[in-house]
Amino acid sequence: MKRPQGPPGTPQSRPQHSSQAAPQPAKPQPPTRAQKGTSARPSRAERKQNKADLKKQKESSAASQSRSSTRPPSPAATASTGSRVQGTLRPVGAPARSKSNSAQLDTSASRTTKAARKLTASQQEALEARRKLKxxxxxxxxxxxxxxxxxxxxxRRRRIVWASIAGSFVAILIFVAVGMFTPILALQNIVVEGATRVPADQIIASLQPELNKPLPLVDMGAVRKAVEAQPLVKSYSTVAVPPHTLVVKVVERAPVGYLPSPNGFIMVDPAGVVIEETPERVPGLPLFTVEGDSARSKGFAAAIDVINSLPAGLAGQLDEVIANTTDDVTLILTGGARVFWGGPENAAMKNRVLSQLLTLNPVGSVSEYDVSSPKTAVVR
Known part of the structure; x- marks a missing residue:
């Protein structure tokens, strides 16, 4: 059997031995790269196949890099990838590549891996930039x-203030409307406080027409008229206690002494208003002996000024005050001693001198104390 002859100019290859029992006539094979020589260029189909394999390798490397983040691939994975790449680069039935081609493929694979790594780093920088931008x-x-x-x-503060003012105004309007047009705040009770000598029943009876009126609509003029009808009331005030009570607080006139009268004595206050008339004097209040026995005289006004300037302890010891003129006021104490006071001027100095005289000369040891000239006081 003749050996197959290759194309002219190429070395003849050795016959291949088959392990089969009955050798089959082999089909003519295309000349391998080894037969053509190591310096021969690959065919167009091989170049296309190599480009497709490199493209797949780049895509797989980029996908693996994006899944494994920035962790570099392990040597084992690189080796396995390289083996797979080498396995996929050679088609079935193709002759084995030479060492130079394998080195070129390894270099291309490493460049592809570095490019994939650089691409992943740039993607990470872009992601970091987008995150910082957000x-x-x-x-x-x-x-x-x-x-x-x-x-x-x-x-906002201005709106809150105006809203508060508006809310308060609306609340006041509602309260006034409820108080004026509903029986919720109707007057039902009238209470008079501070009345000792003043007949409180007369004040309450005078205010009966105001009952069942809303508290804001009670006639204060009627209240004033009912209270001022009592001569013993010096002043008064009213307090509305919701929902149904009106309190009238009165201040009675305080008696300061007596003036003689045809039927006995009349009790007067510092203003000369008659409080009551009694047949006898009550101890503790002095008797005023003034010109005309009238509270309108000038002597009565001078006597009131002197009494108001006395200490409380000394004023309680007065039994009679004689004031014929404004400059001649004489005080008679309960023990019978007389104090020639003079006029109401220099009251503070006269009080100090009289206190010293009473300390040095108690009542009963002397009968007269003359402090009309406080710098030259005299006792007799």
């Missing part, structure tokens, strides 16, 4: 909201 936008929006809130704070 944070900056969020911070800017928060800053703008804070600035708007700060610059509009006075407007």
């Amino acid at each position: 944070e900056a936008v969020k911070a800017r929006k928060a800053f703008e909201r804070d600035e708007v809130r700060r610059f509009t704070a006075h407007l």
Whole structure:
């Protein structure tokens, strides 16, 4: 059997031995790269196949890099990838590549891996830049909201103030309307406080027409008229106690002494108003002996001024006050001693001198104390 002859100019290959029992006539095979020589260029189909394999390798490397983040591939994975790449580069039935081609493929694979790594790093930088941009936008929006809130704070406070004023005004209107047009605040009880000599029943009886009226609509003029009808009332005040009570607080006139009268004595206050008339004097209040026995005389006014300037302890010891003129006031104490006071001027000095005289010369040891000239006081 003749050996197959190759194309002219190429070395003849050795016959291949088959392990089969009955060798089959082999089909003519295309010349391998080894037969053509190591310096021969690959065919167009091989170049296309190599480009497709490199493209698949780049895609698989980029996908593996994106899944494993920035962790570099392990040597074992690189080796297995390289073996798979080498396995996929050679088609079925193709002759084995030479060492130079394998080195070229390994270099291309390493370059592809580095490019994939660089691409992944750039993607990470882009992601980091986008994240920082989002944070900056969020911070800017928060800053703008804070600035708007700060610059509009006075407007919010103004709205709150106006809302409070409006709410208070509406509440007052509602309260007034309820009090004036409903029986919720109707007057049902009248209480008079501070009345000792003043007949409280007469004041309450005078205010009966005001019952069942709303408290805001009670006629204060009628209340004043009912209270001023009592001569012993010096002053008064009213307090409305919701829902149904009106309190009238009166201040009675305080008696200061007696004036003689045809039927006995009349009790008067410092203003000369008659409080009551009695046949006898009550101990503790002095008798005024003035010109005309009238509270309208000038002597009575001078005597009141002297009494108001006396200490409380000394005023309680008075039995009679004689004031014929404004400059001649004489005090008679309960023990019978006389104090020649003179006029109401220099009252503070006269009180100090009289207190010293009473301490040095108690009542009963002397009969007269003359302090009309306090710098030259005399006792007799």
